[in-house]
Amino acid sequence: MPESHRPDIRKLDLFSEMSDENFQSLMHASYLQTFPPQIELITEGDSSDFLHVVVDGSVELFARWNNRETSVAIVRPISTFILAATLRDAPNLMSARTLEKSRIVLIPSEDVRRIFDEDNNFARAIVCELASGYRASIKKTKDLKLRTSLERLANYLLRQQIREGGGPEFQLQTEKKRLASYLNMTPENLSRAFKSLKPYGVEVDGSKITISNQSDLEKFARPSPLIDDKKV
Amino acid sequence: MPESHRPDIRKLDLFSEMSDENFQSLMHASYLQTFPPQIELITEGDSSDFLHVVVDGSVELFARWNNRETSVAIVRPISTFILAATLRDAPNLMSARTLEKSRIVLIPSEDVRRIFDEDNNFARAIVCELASGYRASIKKTKDLKLRTSLERLANYLLRQQIREGGGPEFQLQTEKKRLASYLNMTPENLSRAFKSLKPYGVEVDGSKITISNQSDLEKFARPSPLIDDKKV
DNA sequence: TGCAGTGATTGATAAATGTCAAACTCTCGT
DNA sequence: ACGAGAGTTTGACATTTATCAATCACTGCA
Numbered sequence: 001m002p003e004s005h006r007p008d009i010r011k012l013d014l015f016s017e018m019s020d021e022n023f024q025s026l027m028h029a030s031y032l033q034t035f036p037p038q039i040e041l042i043t044e045g046d047s048s049d050f051l052h053v054v055v056d057g058s059v060e061l062f063a064r065w066n067n068r069e070t071s072v073a074i075v076r077p078i079s080t081f082i083l084a085a086t087l088r089d090a091p092n093l094m095s096a097r098t099l100e101k102s103r104i105v106l107i108p109s110e111d112v113r114r115i116f117d118e119d120n121n122f123a124r125a126i127v128c129e130l131a132s133g134y135r136a137s138i139k140k141t142k143d144l145k146l147r148t149s150l151e152r153l154a155n156y157l158l159r160q161q162i163r164e165g166g167g168p169e170f171q172l173q174t175e176k177k178r179l180a181s182y183l184n185m186t187p188e189n190l191s192r193a194f195k196s197l198k199p200y201g202v203e204v205d206g207s208k209i210t211i212s213n214q215s216d217l218e219k220f221a222r223p224s225p226l227i228d229d230k231k232v
Numbered sequence: 233m234p235e236s237h238r239p240d241i242r243k244l245d246l247f248s249e250m251s252d253e254n255f256q257s258l259m260h261a262s263y264l265q266t267f268p269p270q271i272e273l274i275t276e277g278d279s280s281d282f283l284h285v286v287v288d289g290s291v292e293l294f295a296r297w298n299n300r301e302t303s304v305a306i307v308r309p310i311s312t313f314i315l316a317a318t319l320r321d322a323p324n325l326m327s328a329r330t331l332e333k334s335r336i337v338l339i340p341s342e343d344v345r346r347i348f349d350e351d352n353n354f355a356r357a358i359v360c361e362l363a364s365g366y367r368a369s370i371k372k373t374k375d376l377k378l379r380t381s382l383e384r385l386a387n388y389l390l391r392q393q394i395r396e397g398g399g400p401e402f403q404l405q406t407e408k409k410r411l412a413s414y415l416n417m418t419p420e421n422l423s424r425a426f427k428s429l430k431p432y433g434v435e436v437d438g439s440k441i442t443i444s445n446q447s448d449l450e451k452f453a454r455p456s457p458l459i460d461d462k463k464v
Numbered sequence: 465t466g467c468a469g470t471g472a473t474t475g476a477t478a479a480a481t482g483t484c485a486a487a488c489t490c491t492c493g494t
Numbered sequence: 495a496c497g498a499g500a501g502t503t504t505g506a507c508a509t510t511t512a513t514c515a516a517t518c519a520c521t522g523c524a
Contacts, residue, residue: 044458065378066454072373084363084370093370093458116359123355127348130362131316137369138316138325141304144376145416146297149511177471184377186512191473206472206520222298226276226325381481409501418482423503438490438502 005032005055008078009105012053014129018122022115030107035098042096048085050106054078057102060178061094071181074099074174083129086112099178142227149185153193154221155228156183157202157209168214172207237264237287240310241337244285246361250354254347262339267330274328280317282338286310289334292410293326303413306331306406315361318344331410374459381417385425386453388415389434391460393443400446404439 006027009015015023032055035041041052044063052059054077061073061081072094075081085092086109098104116123143152156179164170172179180190194204200220201213211217225232238259241247247255264287267273273284276295284291286309293305293313304326307313317324318341330336348355375384388411396402404411412422426436432452433445443449457464 063374063378063458065374065456065459066383068378070374070377072370072377084366087359088363088367090367090464091458093367093374117356120352120355123352123359124349126359127319127355127362130359130366131320134316134362134366134369135320135322135325137366137373138304140373141369141376142295142297142302142325144373145302145304146295146300151298175471187472188474188513189511192511195473224297226295226323227297232322407501419502420483420504421481424481427503 005078005103005105008055009053012078012080014080014083014125015122017125018115018119022119022122026107026111026115029111030105032103032105034101034103037098037100037102040095040097041104042082042092042094044093044095045091048082048090048092048109050082050108051080051086051112052082052096053080053105053107055103055105057104058099059096059102059104060099061096062181063094069181070184071178074178074182076173080129083126083133087116087126087130089113139227144184146227149183149189150193150196151221152183153185153190154197154200154202154217155223157197157211158218158221158223159228159230160209161211168211170209172209176207237310237335237337240287241285244310244312246312246315246357247354249357250347250351254351254354258339258343258347261343262337264335264337266333266335269330269332269334272327272329273336274314274324274326276325276327277323280314280322280324280341282314282340283312283318283344284314284328285312285337285339287335287337289336290331291328291334291336292331293328294413295326301413302416303410306410306414308405312361315358315365319348319358319362321345371459376416378459381415381421382425382428383453384415385417385422386429386432386434386449387455387460389429389441389443390450390453390455391462392441400443402441404441408439 009027010023015026035057041059054075056077058077059075059081060071061075062069062071073081075096081096082092082094084090089109116126143155147155160172161167161170174182176190177187180187183190185193194202197217197220200216201211202217203210203212241259242255247258267289273291274280286307288309290309291307291313292303293307294301294303305313307328313328314324314326316322321341348358375387379387392404393399393402396405406414408422409419412419415422417425426434429449429452432448433443434449435442435444
């Protein structure tokens, strides 16, 4: 793999504390590949041959069952995905597709597992990463089970607002179709849900959102650190 | 902590590979406590002072938001819970209550983290445990997002059937009220869902379930290893 | 520039799920 | 044995969410 992205990858919590030697060994075994949009990188059920690192573009993780499909996460640079399957040498539980032209580093799972065995700092970092991912997944379950779709949307908007800097105006970084699937609703319903949030001060213009009444929206959404906070 | 349960705890994947010395040290620092039914052991948001091990009885993990409550898991002997919060020294995301009189080993989180730092075998075991938990949580998300409540119930019954030995007759090990919450439905709806499954060969008598037409139920439920299998 | 294809919205309707009230059942302790 | 209280079931009804069909809006390409 060429060296250009190594410093950025090295900065990830997952890789920042491991020995130089082991990091270089991991990178040496990896491939950097560029994929066009809409390529299915992984199909659920496949064995997990590579730990993936998105260095450019974006990747959707989704799942299928019985002819239905749902969006589980959207991965943006720079982050890894499919770590748990890699470590357990188990089949991937989710499929992955590029949303746009994307550059992905593929680290062979064997090497990840080998260096996990050798490098204690790497093993510790993996524990942190897994614990975070696990907790994020629990939060998602709480969001799904405890909130109506309208409440999920309202809280999503507040989270997205923070990610985008906290101002009253920001962009949805996702097609509404995909956002609907992520929030477990139909596109039609999402469209209606946006209208239902208008009385609470949510204005929608294409993918531009304006929160014209922050406190009203927050009073409706009731965000909780135990569901919505990135940290914690 | 008295010694009687140590061999059983030692056999857990999480503890089986660590050094004797470190295991004894963990146990030495722990408490074995007996709790009456319906005691709230943990309230979400609390800091995670102890890793819990259920050695007898059963514990429900649940979450609250906005005056609503949902059942997330039921933990039966011998298993641990709240591992991710313990490791990250982060607040618990779920509350926990005893369902019946239960005996719980409380291992101070500090000691878990200390020995995690010292004992590489323990660290590896923790990675496996976290990866499994993470994957189980992803499966739960897929179950929730891709299936209707009727399909969730049908698949739950098939899973429970396997846990109980695989025969056509088995017991629900949970109150229906709690099962309803676990499956994200109301008790009224669960009651009706059981009736809707009758044409597929599901007979209900109190907490005794009889699957009188295995293949019809399976054809309806369409269980998937990537959602329903314990291993994988 | 215009056209095809996809995404987004809207309205009408259907299906799924929740709520409320009442009746019934079971368990447990007196 | 009895009664209180919780769990369960049932029916009637309300709300939420999905589906279907049509239209509109946007994008990219010939």
